[in-house]
Amino acid sequence: MKNLQLINTIKIIISIIVVVSALGFLINKTSFISYFFQTSEIETKKIINPENDTISYTEKIDNFVMQEFNENQELTQYIQAKTYINYKNSPVALILPVITTYDGKGLPYYQINSDRADYLNERDVKFEGSVTIKPNNGVGHHMKTEELFVNSETNSFYSNSKVNYYDKSIRIEAQEGIRVNTKDDKMNLIGYTEIKLEDGQTLNTKNLSVDRSEGREHYFSEFPTIYMSDDNKVSSEAMDLDMQKNILNLFGEAKIESPDSLINTRNLVIDKSTGKERYYSKQNTEYLTNSNKIYSEAIDINMKSSVSQLYGKVKILQTSGTIIDTKNLEINKSNGMEVYKTNEKIHYKSKVANIKATGMHYDASSQIMNLNGEVFGIYE
Numbered sequence: 088m089k090n091l092q093l094i095n096t097i098k099i100i101i102s103i104i105v106v107v108s109a110l111g112f113l114i115n116k117t118s119f120i121s122y123f124f125q126t127s128e129i130e131t132k133k134i135i136n137p138e139n140d141t142i143s144y145t146e147k148i149d150n151f152v153m154q155e156f157n158e159n160q161e162l163t164q165y166i167q168a169k170t171y172i173n174y175k176n177s178p179v180a181l182i183l184p185v186i187t188t189y190d191g192k193g194l195p196y197y198q199i200n201s202d203r204a205d206y207l208n209e210r211d212v213k214f215e216g217s218v219t220i221k222p223n224n225g226v227g228h229h230m231k232t233e234e235l236f237v238n239s240e241t242n243s244f245y246s247n248s249k250v251n252y253y254d255k256s257i258r259i260e261a262q263e264g265i266r267v268n269t270k271d272d273k274m275n276l277i278g279y280t281e282i283k284l285e286d287g288q289t290l291n292t293k294n295l296s297v298d299r300s301e302g303r304e305h306y307f308s309e310f311p312t313i314y315m316s317d318d319n320k321v322s323s324e325a326m327d328l329d330m331q332k333n334i335l336n337l338f339g340e341a342k343i344e345s346p347d348s349l350i351n352t353r354n355l356v357i358d359k360s361t362g363k364e365r366y367y368s369k370q371n372t373e374y375l376t377n378s379n380k381i382y383s384e385a386i387d388i389n390m391k392s393s394v395s396q397l398y399g400k401v402k403i404l405q406t407s408g409t410i411i412d413t414k415n416l417e418i419n420k421s422n423g424m425e426v427y428k429t430n431e432k433i434h435y436k437s438k439v440a441n442i443k444a445t446g447m448h449y450d451a452s453s454q455i456m457n458l459n460g461e462v463f464g465i466y467e
Contacts, residue, residue: 143174143175144172144173144174144175145173145174145175146171146172146173147170147171147172147173148170148171148172149169149170149171150169151166151167151168151169151170151171151181152165152166152167153165153166154166155239161189161191161193162189162193163188163189163239164186164187164188164189164239165186165187165189165195166181166184166185166186166187167184167185167186168181168182168183168184168185168204169182169183170182170183178205178206178207178213179205179206180203180204180205180206181203181204181205181206182202182203183201183202183203184199184200184201184203184204184214185198185199185200186198186199186200186204186212187199187223188242188269194223195223195224196222196223196269197220197221197222197223197269198220198221198222198223199214199218199219199220199235199237200217200218200219201214201215201216201217201218201219201235202215202216202217202218203215203216210238210239210240210241211236211237211238211239212236212237212239213234213235213236213237214234214235214236214237215233215234216233217231217233218231218232218233218234218235218246219231220235220244229252229253229254230250230251230252230253230265231250231251232246232248232249232250232251232264232265233246233248233249234246234247234248241268241270242268242269242270243266243267243268243269243270244265244267244269245264245265245266245267246264246265247263247264247277248264249261249262249263249264250264250265250276252265252274252276252297254304255285256284256285256330257282257283257284257285257304257306257330258282258283259276259280259281259282259283259295259297260280260281261276261277261278261279261280261295262277262278262279262280263277263278263279264276264277264278265277271300272298272299272300273296273297273298273299273300274296274297275294275295275296275297276294276295276296276297277294278293278294279291279292279293280292280293280294280295280308282295282306282328286359287316287317288314288315288316289314289315290312290313290314290315290326290328290335291312291313291315292308292310292311292312292313292326293308293310293311294308294309294310295307295308296308302331303329303331304329304330304331305327305328305329305330305331306326306327306328306330307325307326307327307328308325308326309325310325311323311324311325312324312325312326312337314326314335314337314357316364316390318345318346319343319344319345319390320343320344320345321337321341321342321343321344321355321357321366322341322342322344323337323338323339323340323341323342323355324338324339324340325337325338325339326338332360333358333359333360334356334357334358334359334360335356335357335359336354336355336356336357337354337355337356337357338354339353339354340353341353341354341355341368343355343366343388347376347377347420347425348374348375348376349375350372350373350374350375350386350388351372351373351375352368352370352371352372352373352386353368353370353371354368354369354370355367355368356368363389363391364389364390364391365387365388365389365390366386366387366388366390367385367386367387367388368385368386369385370385371383371384371385372384372385372386372397374386374395374397374418376425376451378405378406378451379403379404379405379406379451380403380404381397381401381402381403381404381416381418382401382402382404383397383398383399383400383401383402383416384398384399384400385397385398385399386398392421393419393420393421394417394418394419394420394421395417395418395420396415396416396417397415397416397417397418398415399414399415400412400414401413401414401415401416401429403416403427407437407438408437408438409435409436409437409438410435410436410437411433411434411435411436411447412433412434412436413429413431413432413433413434413447414429414431414432415429415430415431416428416429417429423452424450424452425450425451425452426448426449426450426451427447427448427449427451428447428448428449429446429447430445430446430459431445431446432444432445433445433446433447433458435456435458435464438467439466439467440464440465440466440467441464441465442458442462442463442464442465443462443463443464444458444459444460444461444462444463445459445460445461446458446459446460447459
């Protein structure tokens with residue numbers, strides 16, 4: 088009989104009061120909230136723990152629904168839960184909550200699902216269990232974690248647990264958590280981080296920052312980074328990935344390791360726009376193979392055609408002691424070849440010959456070199 092009277096009393100209150108003190112219902116503070124219950128069952132019970140003779144909870148509401156408004160009467164959150172529990176001397180808990188946040192235009196912005204949520208105070212909520220965050224319009228941050236703290240006053244959230252972040256073209260796993268400010272649509276992924284791109288490449292770095300403001304898809308880190316693509320491994324001191332342009336900047340010293348060569352350069356750019364895969368640097372470059380060391384002033388590699396362009400002054404040092412000075416060298420390694428070509432002047436110096444020419448075609452596999460144009464040589 089008392090439960091029936093309580094239900095009738097709450098129905099009368101709800102019909103009269105549209106806006107009440109918010110999270111006021113949850114934690115007796117000052118935000119403005121309108122709340123209602125859908126097929127709810129309210130239990131106000133004193134449950135005695137036989138061990139310590141204390142009250143486990145004072146109120147339980149099934150099928151809980153609540154709306155939260157700011158001081159301008161604008162909807163900021165819509166909260167649903169399977170069960171609301173008001174514990175004595177403990178945070179209010181929601182079981183299986185679904186919380187939708189709204190932007191300044193009153194449109195649904197983000198949705199958070201979890202196994203449980205504890206309201207720690209008037210601003211802070213702790214989500215536990217399988218926590219999922221997704222944007223309502225499909226564009227923005229998607230993530231999963233096991234623990235999440237949300238501040239409704241600053242529209243920010245963070246986690247100290249492992250986080251999986253994903254969208255249509257990228258998946259990221261951060262080992263030590265995340266920090267997000269939804270107002271400016273930026274976030275920081277903490278600790279060692281793995282990035283998986285949709286075409287199979289991976290990036291491993293630390294403390295990754297993500298900027299999705301104003302339509303951007305920008306990922307950057309100031310820590311050492313390893314980029315893996317097929318049989319190629321690229322190491323650098325920092326990274327900056329623009330997913331809109333599909334261009335990756337690898338800053339500082341960069342090393343490209345492949346099965347048959349090692350390339351050392353600085354500030355390498357990997358351009359995958361318009362379907363290409365181009366690695367280039369405008370910095371001094373060292374190109375190493377089993378039989379040659381090649382130095383140039385810049386490099387541009389077409390990874391799909393396996394053709395490299397070494398720009399500026401080029402010096403080739405062979406294991407035999409031969410030195411070749413030239414400019415603007417092309418290295419073609421397609422179809423199992425290794426052919427060096429240039430149309431520039433050549434100065435060939437070995438233990439037995441000193442030759443000058445214009446143009447060169449050198450097949451490194453067969454060790455056959457053709458020197459073109461007017462050739463002048465001195466032999467010992």
